[in-house]
Amino acid sequence: MELSALTTDVSLQEKANLHALEKPNSVHGGVKTHSSRSSSRRSELIALKQAEAESAKIKLKYTQQEAALLKQKAESEANLQVLSQQKAFEADAAEVKVLQEHDVEGSDGSESHVTTDIKFKLQTLPFKKS
Template identity: 90%
Template structure:
């Protein structure tokens, strides 16, 4: 343990100051981890909101696509019916 202060070791036995130093370092490490986790949580929540919006948008696009296909076919049917009616009147 070369990083320990010379007076923190006496005959191979750790003194109170080295234990409190280790505890302080552990506390600082845990505080850093907690801060990091809080930041990650903030961004995860924002990502969740965006993913929800994306899913809703994709669903809306699918519905719109089906409506477009339906209305296009309905318009074709209308034109064919009008053509058929005009064709049978003129013959």
């Protein structure tokens, strides 16, 4: 549950409890009951609100820790994707470099048996000439 929803629930419950406390004391035999009952109810309400606040505070603490871990997880996954792409690119670039060093054409001027896929890589991948 989100903190704002929890706060709203607590606020509505608190208003209902306070409204109940504002009702006039019951009359018993023509005499009002002791105010100690009202004071006791207020003490109980205060204790309840303190417990709810502590609970909300603890839940918020763990929600923040969970959010931090989810952020780290997302960053790690993104880094893995980038690394995977870099690995594929560098492997293809190394393949192209080796093929260029051994020349695409055979020594007699005829084309060697280089596959279409490798020829495409030779034409499309950027490379550094040494």
